[in-house]
Amino acid sequence: MVTCMAPLCFPxxxxxxxxxxxxxxxxxxxxxxxxxxxxxxxxxxxxEPGSPSPNKGPIxxxxxxxxxxxxxxxxxxxxGMGTVWEAEQVSLGRPVALKLLAxxxxxxxxxxxxxxxxxxxxGRIANPGIVQVFExxxxxxxxxxxxxxxxxGKTLTDLFDDLRQKTDxxxxxxxxxxxxxxxxxxxxxxxxxEGVIHRDIKPSNILMGTDGQPKVAxxxxxxxxxxxxxxxxGDFAGTPFYMSPEQAAARRMGIDERTDxxxxxxxxxxxxxxxxxxxxxxxxxxxxxxxxxxxxxPRKIRSKIPADLSVICLKALExxxxxxFASMADxxxxxRHFLADEPITARPPSLMQRTRKWxxxxxVLVTSGATAAGAFALxxxxxxxxxxxxxxxDEATKQARTSESQALGDKASAEHAIDFMMKLFEAMxxxxxxxxxxxxxxxxxxxxxxxxxxxKINAEPNLQKGLKKTLSExxxxxxxxxxxxxx
Numbered sequence: 444m445v446t447c448m449a450p451l452c453f454p455x456x457x458x459x460x461x462x463x464x465x466x467x468x469x470x471x472x473x474x475x476x477x478x479x480x481x482x483x484x485x486x487x488x489x490x491e492p493g494s495p496s497p498n499k500g501p502i503x504x505x506x507x508x509x510x511x512x513x514x515x516x517x518x519x520x521x522x523g524m525g526t527v528w529e530a531e532q533v534s535l536g537r538p539v540a541l542k543l544l545a546x547x548x549x550x551x552x553x554x555x556x557x558x559x560x561x562x563x564x565x566g567r568i569a570n571p572g573i574v575q576v577f578e579x580x581x582x583x584x585x586x587x588x589x590x591x592x593x594x595x596g597k598t599l600t601d602l603f604d605d606l607r608q609k610t611d612x613x614x615x616x617x618x619x620x621x622x623x624x625x626x627x628x629x630x631x632x633x634x635x636x637e638g639v640i641h642r643d644i645k646p647s648n649i650l651m652g653t654d655g656q657p658k659v660a661x662x663x664x665x666x667x668x669x670x671x672x673x674x675x676x677g678d679f680a681g682t683p684f685y686m687s688p689e690q691a692a693a694r695r696m697g698i699d700e701r702t703d704x705x706x707x708x709x710x711x712x713x714x715x716x717x718x719x720x721x722x723x724x725x726x727x728x729x730x731x732x733x734x735x736x737x738x739x740x741p742r743k744i745r746s747k748i749p750a751d752l753s754v755i756c757l758k759a760l761e762x763x764x765x766x767x768f769a770s771m772a773d774x775x776x777x778x779r780h781f782l783a784d785e786p787i788t789a790r791p792p793s794l795m796q797r798t799r800k801w802x803x804x805x806x807v808l809v810t811s812g813a814t815a816a817g818a819f820a821l822x823x824x825x826x827x828x829x830x831x832x833x834x835x836x837d838e839a840t841k842q843a844r845t846s847e848s849q850a851l852g853d854k855a856s857a858e859h860a861i862d863f864m865m866k867l868f869e870a871m872x873x874x875x876x877x878x879x880x881x882x883x884x885x886x887x888x889x890x891x892x893x894x895x896x897x898x899k900i901n902a903e904p905n906l907q908k909g910l911k912k913t914l915s916e917x918x919x920x921x922x923x924x925x926x927x928x929x930x
Contacts, residue, residue: 501546501584504528511582513541513589519596524548524558529592532577539577540593544586555586562588564639564662572630574650574660593660595653599646599710607717617715617749621778624711627657628775631707634659635700635771642698644706645685646713683729684719685709688762691733701764704774708759708767715756716744737762751781751789758789863897863910890914 502508504526508515513530519540520527525548530541548554562579569575575591606612627649634641641648641662648661687705689697712720720738723729738760741753755777761767768774773788780787891914894900900907 501549504543504585508583509533510541510543510585510587511580512578513539513582513587515541524554530589532589538592539589540591542588542590546585549584549586558586558588561662564634564641565590565660568634568637568639570630570633571656572626572658573634574658591658593650593652593658595651597651599649599651599657599714602651603646603713603717606714612745612747614747614749617747617752618782620714621752621782623657624707624714625775625778625782627659628707628771628778630657630659631700631703632771632775635703640698640700641703641706642690643682643685644703644710645682646710649710683723683726683733684721686730686733687764688734689764691730697764699764700771701767701769704759704767704771705761705764707771707774708756711756712738712741712760715741715748715752718744720760734762749781751787752778754791755781755787755789757791863893863900887914 502510504510504515504518506515506517510530512532512534514533516529516531516538518526518528525543525545528541528543530539531537532539544554544558548558559579562576565574566576566579574593576588577591578589580587580589631641631644639662641659643661644659648659650658650660652658683691685706687702689702709720712718721729721732721736723732738757741748741756742750755774758777759767759774768777768789777787777789891911894907894910894914900910
């Protein structure tokens with residue numbers, strides 16, 4: 444495996460997929476080169492700045508070659524858009540990492556703008572946790588970015604590869620991992636304060652120096668606040684395994700610092716579990732899971748993961764940005780609460796949130812005639828003991844299958860029924876009950892009371908009738924079973 448100090452050389456995690464957002468519209472490198480030769484001649488004749496000489500094209504990078512103020516030392520690696528070299532800045536005598544844009548992209552306006560945008564985004568941030576950008580320019584017919592050379596040549600991808608060989612991770616290791624991610628979150632918080640959203644946080648874009656300092660690299664997809672946008676259409680930008688739902692939906696609106704929180708949460712998830720939260724064999728499969736599936740709780744994969752870390756990680760991975768941490772600083776702060784053995788602010792999803800998630804994952808049921816009974820079965824399962832939940836679930840399922848109410852098949856009515864059931868069980872949830880355990884009979888009696896008070900349901904007689912019938916049938920089933928007790 445090639446190791447290097449800058450982000451272009453690091454491969455994506457191991458599933459080979461085409462780039463969903465290629466930096467140029469031309470179909471292949473051969474055509475890039477052909478068009479480059481033609482456009483170079485035209486540009487030089489027109490006197491355009493930054494054009495290669497009409498007598499010779501871009502130089503061939505090799506050790507000893509000087510590009511402006513930089514002497515190439517050795518190639519560290521290569522990636523889709525170019526190569527990364529260890530170089531010496533001649534005037535200062537300091538080592539740097541020099542990123543060179545591939546000549547096949549030299550005359551692609553979009554590629555050059557994206558390349559320079561990386562320098563702009565990284566150059567406006569001064570923080571030990573961000574790879575420092577020194578200069579961006581053009582020399583010898585080649586676009587370059589001179590940036591900090593990170594000694595060590597490791598990324599989080601390398602760390603994760605090593606961890607997959609271990610089967611037993613201890614609590615001290617999880618604490619060390621948490622401390623590391625708090626530092627990464629600190630660095631990204633500084634970027635966000637400067638108006639820079641990275642948009643492509645992933646293990647291979649986090650470098651590890653020999654001093655243990657993590658450094659965020661590769662701002663090539665970054666969104667810079669108040670900068671001119673490169674496209675008027677929705678950007679499909681980012682690596683799908685770590686992409687936020689708003690990116691997966693290709694929405695331009697709604698991309699903010701919480702987008703990076705999701706991607707860092709996905710990376711944190713992999714650090715804890717040694718699995719990515721969303722897997723798949725194709726882009727479409729991965730994106731669908733990012734959009735509609737919730738990841739398995741980390742503690743269900745590795746039981747030694749501290750419960751608070753599992754909760755913190757899942758909060759960062761909420762589909763709804765409003766349910767994530769409000770800022771990267773809040774993310775870092777909650778990790779440090781865990782490290783200090785203090786109460787964390789993140790909480791597991793409430794009953795209402797879990798029900799809404801379930802409704803999102805089962806849209807057919809939500810809009811079917813089984814809505815009220817199906818929702819009742821769901822929330823009952825979450826609220827009461829095993830014997831009673833079985834009775835309620837069985838009866839609700841029967842009602843769902845036999846319901847002929849057209850009103851319940853209406854989407855608006857379905858939503859009213861869902862809201863009613865969530866109100867009922869949210870009011871009697873363990874958090875609200877302060878430890879008191881309600882019986883199923885008490886839940887059903889409370890449901891009868893709420894039915895009388897719900898104006899939306901009272902405005903729909905058929906819906907009200909269907910819900911009352913479901914409550915009545917469940918109540919009757921409980922009475923019939925009550926004398927026999929649990930199996």
